Amino acid sequence: MSDPAVNNVEVSTRREFLGRCVKAGVTVAAAGGLGAYLVGRTGLAGGAEQVTLADYSVPAAGRRMAVVTGDNRADMVERGLAMMGGLEQFIAAGDRVVIKVNAAFASPPELCATANPDLVAKVAAMCLRCGARQVVVTDNPINDPVSCFELSGIGPAARRAGAKLVLPKADLFRPTTVAGGRLLRDWPVLHGPLDGADKLIGITPVKDHRRSGASMTMKNWYGLLGGRRNKFHQDIHNAIKELAMMVRPTMVILDGTVTMMRNGPTGGSPDDLEATRTMILSTDQVAADAYGAALLGRTPAELPFIAKAAAAGAGSADYQDLLSPPEELN
């Protein structure tokens, strides 16, 4: 005789039992599936996507160089750009322009260890006047970035001119490999501000450099490198060569108005400086550096990275054919 009360208990127990079986089975299946999925994955961290820096040169403008002498940087660069055929040759309306300055040290502008803020402001303003949609000023300094941009005056100058200052935040770096390079392989580079940019201008002062002999426009791109880049000092000339291979700028502006003649690249005293009153603009960074060497009292032959970069095809050290006599501005 079946007691309905007991039957109900048994039915509900059976239902519960089945429910438990199903849940248990699902758990087992899930565990097995997850296990199978997880086996054989490497699960290793890292491996961001590689990037290649774009070619920012303007072939239509040709290979040009202009040398201006004087004391007022803003006037000199305006004249120099006119001699280059006008900034309009290089900057089109709607362009996004990146100005890669030398802001390596938290050093005041009078010590000329960094790009001159008035020069940066002038170039930024001129780009905007040409119709550029946006002008970005950036660098990956050696000292603390915020201090560097402020103390050097570049930050305030950029903002005054209407440009946007981009600090080298960690998420803006991507690994890159220079084709034909031996040193710059899978190396983090400050790609964020360059991504989507149309033009790239390098602005840097002429400086002595204890390790490489001189720090000029090619060495300026060192400030795009991330990671523990100090390693490259072990093979500095080849490193600079590969920097020149990596970056194809629209134009470089080498400011020799006041040159740091000794104790570079930090300098630190007005005694290290000399008013060489020369500004060099060029589409060819190798030519610019070859000319700039003279301001330091050196020949290109004394700076091995120039010949190496030329041999690698980053430019040519022969600038004679490019120059009309330098124009004096007073």
Added chain:
Amino acid sequence: MTSDRPRKLAQTVVSLCVLAALAGVAVGLFIKQSRFDSGRPEHAAAAAMSFEHLLPDALMPMSPPERFTPATLWKKIDGAAEFYIDAGLAELSCQRFALAASPADWLELYVYDMAEWEGALAVFTPREGATAVDLTDRAYESGGSLFFVHGRYYVEVRAAQPTEQLAEAGMALARNFVAETRIVTAGRLDPAKLFPQSGLVPDSIRFKKSNVFGLAELDNVWLADYEIDGVKARAFISCRDSAEDGERVFAAYLDFLGQFGAERAWELLHRTGVTDRELSGNYYYIFYSGRFVGGVHECPDQKTAHQLAYELHDHVGSLQE
């Protein structure tokens, strides 16, 4: 209790199942512990070159790889061992491979690690009837076997039977070796650049590691044969570690000749560093220039020796600018 016995039975059944499972685990473990690969790392083979990754599909290993040091080299190549040891042999690795298609045909790969690039060149002696092959810049083929230099290695691929398939397989093996083996090429002085071209007998540049001309101080010397206006002359150049060492070798060479009674033939000319000796009708010119020591050894014609010696001196000087 009436429910006791079925419950006790249930407990016993479950217990026995568990014990059976444990027994199964024990058996499984026992079997597992008996199966292991006696991973004696093949030290000898690990230290020697491994050729597995070089094999083309046509070849399969026929014997295990062997390794010989200078002390044991004679076991493999008998009296020829002296020759390699004098040239600075570090070790010989070799292995036999047979054709997969016809295992009766086999070849043996000899890789002589000469430690230094010059050592490999020193033992590379093209024989009569050898034809150059396009493998490395010093490679030739003779009787179906290959002989070549790659960096510090002197390699022979000796075919036991002169068949075409074996020669092809040997060439494929040699190409793989060249492609896969890393060599240091930086900083190597190209001997072809050491000697002036005019009058140079082609393919005569060779290297001798030690005891050149019987003089102990004269080691690591490049030799080249010249034929100028029908007169044969032997030139030599050695790159030393330092200018002082060059001077030392220069002096030792002069002493050496002096011991046999050689005397100065002409007055020492304006050109510093070049001097000459004459002994029993033969002329010896010697100079040192920077880190280089060189000269012309035992030439019967003074004019030829003189001209060649100064050409060598100028050439070596221009190399150092």
Added chain:
Amino acid sequence: MRIVTARRISQVFFLVLFVWLCVVATPGERWFQQRGWPINWLLQLNPLPAVGVGLAAGAITAGLLWALVTVVMTVILGRAFCGWVCPLGTINQAVGYMGKRGKALPAKLRANEYRKAQSLKYVILAVLIGLTAVTLQTGLLDPISLVHRSVQLVVLPAVDEMGHWIWPATRYNTASLVVGSVFGGAVLANLIVPRFFCRFLCPLGALLGVLGRFAIWRVGRSGAECTNCGLCRANCEGACDPPGQIRTAECVLCMNCVDKCPRGVMTYQTRRSLGGEIAGPDISRRGVLLSLASGIAAGPVIRLAGKISTNWHPSVIRPPGSLAEADFLNRCIKCGQCMRVCPTNVLQPAGLAGGLEGLWTPVLNNRIGTSGCQLNCVACGQACPTGAIRPISLDEKLGLGEFAERGPIRLGTAFVDRGRCLPWAMNTPCIVCEENCPVSPKAIICREVFQGVRGGVLPVAASGADHVMLGAAMPAEGAWATGDYYVMPLGAGADQRRRILEQTADTIRIGPAKPWTQPPAPGSRIEVRVRLQRPYVDPARCIGCGTCEHECPVSGRRAIRVTAENETRSGDHSLLL
């Protein structure tokens, strides 16, 4: 046969197996050595590493799939692993039993009553799972890791000290006191509350408790004739209140209640317990979320200390084959197996040098053991159950064969401390480091220098072709005749330097084979110099094995020390281009 008998046999079986697998974990072929014994089997059966590594690293090694067996068993049967397999559980139960023996029933009831604190282990599990977002720290409290670490690195070495059966010399462990105390504490705590660790702290027990929610069979009350005698409660290992609302997640299937009940009320059944059931863990959803969130938040906070980036500690030299640090810390379960199998005893459990996360992970201490990292050995990688140390081949370690292009694995670089090195600072010949450098060509080269010695400039009283008599005090007889000392006329060039063969109170004799061209004149002075070979490390060749540091005779702070610069596993730490 009673079910508890089967349970006891099973517990003993796995405990003995565990001890045996610990004892045989010595590489070798003899019956008491590793042979084919699967020394990591219990670690692999444990689902906690599998879950932890899977979450932290996003990948697991094939061996960890053994955990599925335990998962399936738990999902179907409940926490059978805790009651029948876990060696720490067995130890805890045994000690708890001894602590309870002879006590009266009320005391036993108190010992085994459910305590709210038992929910702490679920909090711990949730925090550890939250932490896997950044780092794997389950090894700290994982019972199988704990028991392996304690037995392999502390108990066995301590016991072996008495007779040296396993190792010929003392087997050192720099964390012996801490690891031993944790183990001792866990074991002794059972005297206060039985299965203390299992009930309050064990994250594996917590995990299995969660997995066992839907167990098909479970312990429960079947008949209604319970007289509340309390015998079941008094012997309950899980403190899960069997006759009442049984807490299924706490039940470790010890079956004591089933066995002890005089009326057969308790059974192992598919139906719900008649007394009611609390199937899941005693932690609210809010508690779970809070714990999980704490774990997730703690990860980045820990990383702010910079211990795996810019503030990395150079003494953290990891075993060969280790993954880069972030990946390594996602996999290491601090089981100590690598340290156990290392033949040279150089692997030691790290303290806090590598940060909190690195506690008890393996690092090299080159002063300890028989020689740095032995060149032709890859035992640690073979022993690691989770792949934190990859099972590399000898070819890969040494950079041979297909790995010749890549070169050998480097653990770090040796640096000569010139202020302490005997030939550099103490004018004393040595070069033990260079002699013992195992790579070929050697990573230590020597440069010869002839250095003046104290009191070495002396006036000449008389001289001959092969000797000179001095007119001033000299050191004890033979002090300069060791074969390392040379004499020359003061100011003369190297060509006048001669090795001292004999030296007495007033005479120095050089070898007859190479006399002076011109003996030093009486009244002039000679100088004695010691020939020193000064070691230089070639960083391109040094693999950081630590043999040089181990052999250096400056035994306190060694005059040549390895630090982790240039280790191949970390691009960031590379030294050279």
